[in-house]
Amino acid sequence: MIMVQGEVSGKKYTEPFSKGVLARSLTRAEMDPNKAYTFASMIEAHLKKKKVDLITIDELVEVVSRHLKEEDPEVVEKYMLWRRIRQCKEPLIILIGGASGVGTSSIAFEVANRLGIRNMISTDMIREVMRKIVSRELLPSIYESSYTAYQSLRIPPPPELDEVLIGFRDHVDSVSIGVEAVIERALTEGISIVIEGVHIVPGFIREDLVNKENVAMFVLTVSDENIHKGRFYSRCRQMWARRPLKRYISYFWAIRRIHRYIESQAKKHNVPVIENIDVVTTIDSIIKSLTKTSVKGGREVAEETE
Ligand SMILES: Nc1ncnc2c1ncn2[C@@H]1O[C@H](COP(=O)(O)OP(=O)(O)O)[C@@H](O)[C@H]1O
Ligand SMILES: O=C(O)[C@@H](COP(=O)(O)O)OP(=O)(O)O
Numbered sequence: 001m002i003m004v005q006g007e008v009s010g011k012k013y014t015e016p017f018s019k020g021v022l023a024r025s026l027t028r029a030e031m032d033p034n035k036a037y038t039f040a041s042m043i044e045a046h047l048k049k050k051k052v053d054l055i056t057i058d059e060l061v062e063v064v065s066r067h068l069k070e071e072d073p074e075v076v077e078k079y080m081l082w083r084r085i086r087q088c089k090e091p092l093i094i095l096i097g098g099a100s101g102v103g104t105s106s107i108a109f110e111v112a113n114r115l116g117i118r119n120m121i122s123t124d125m126i127r128e129v130m131r132k133i134v135s136r137e138l139l140p141s142i143y144e145s146s147y148t149a150y151q152s153l154r155i156p157p158p159p160e161l162d163e164v165l166i167g168f169r170d171h172v173d174s175v176s177i178g179v180e181a182v183i184e185r186a187l188t189e190g191i192s193i194v195i196e197g198v199h200i201v202p203g204f205i206r207e208d209l210v211n212k213e214n215v216a217m218f219v220l221t222v223s224d225e226n227i228h229k230g231r232f233y234s235r236c237r238q239m240w241a242r243r244p245l246k247r248y249i250s251y252f253w254a255i256r257r258i259h260r261y262i263e264s265q266a267k268k269h270n271v272p273v274i275e276n277i278d279v280v281t282t283i284d285s286i287i288k289s290l291t292k293t294s295v296k297g298g299r300e301v302a303e304e305t306e
Helices: 018-027 033-049 055-071 073-086 102-117 121-132 163-188 225-237 245-249 252-268 279-292
Strands: 002-006 011-016 054-056 094-097 119-122 193-197 217-222 271-274
Touching: 002 055, 011 193, 018 033, 018 055, 018 073, 018 102, 018 193, 054 055, 055 073, 073 279, 094 102, 094 225, 094 279, 102 119, 102 193, 102 279, 121 163, 121 193, 163 193, 163 252, 193 271, 217 252, 217 279, 225 245, 225 252, 245 252, 252 271, 271 279
Parallel strands: 002 054, 094 193, 094 217, 119 193, 217 271
Antiparallel strands: 002 011
């Protein structure tokens, strides 16, 4: 049997070589699942032929990338990027924001999947919990949607100010307290997590949290209004969708204003803005950006995920 030796927090461990585990990491680098399994079997055969009975993870990665270079040069680049992110000692907290409908939940799911992160929460859920704790009288804006929050303002803003944005800011300001609590808990427990939704707005979450090396924020945009509108149609087509299309379409004008505001906040706070047209391109830019910024130095693995 071939044993693989890894290291967690300075402690060495060994486990049997698994074609399934290797194949899964290759599919995360976008290799076709069937091909990934065949490739993993080929690596196993190669190690057996070389009479290897113990191999370190680093050596295994070297063997895999050497063979991958011949097989599929594109996958090797993605595989190495994925490895670098996994080599971070700290938990990874990924925040994905954007106006309703730009694709934060779809992209968060894909990113979590690609990185093997098992925890994901939407800010809508955080808001829902907060609604059970705080009364409507005390905090009326969180009982609204982000794009209708302006209707709950107790004192109408002066006419020169945009009431939609005043309402939105109020709404996000409150939900951000819940978002901060989730980030703090994840940091304390050492849990990697993806948090997504319209309440992830640059400038609203405490700086001491967002400035941490292992906390990364992204803002998604869809510049073309028609494409953005189309996303509501595609979302509501799903059989289980319970969100009324009419509501999003009738407030689409407000959602677009919020879209512009979130984008401007991202630019002001140097948060990467990613145009979410093609899912694969969006995910690739998030993963690339993560290796450049939040995972500085490529440190030793905290294998939470496998
Ligand atoms: N890059 C993309 N290309 C095509 N459709 C997308 C893309 N991102 C999201 N969608 C689709 O757009 C709709 C809205 O996406 P969703 O993730 O629910 O948005 P949000 O969570 O930001 O409101 C869904 O039907 C989703 O499948
Ligand atoms: O407040 C909001 O803008 C949306 C955000 O949800 P997503 O569209 O981003 O999933 O929630 P709603 O109140 O419509 O359920």
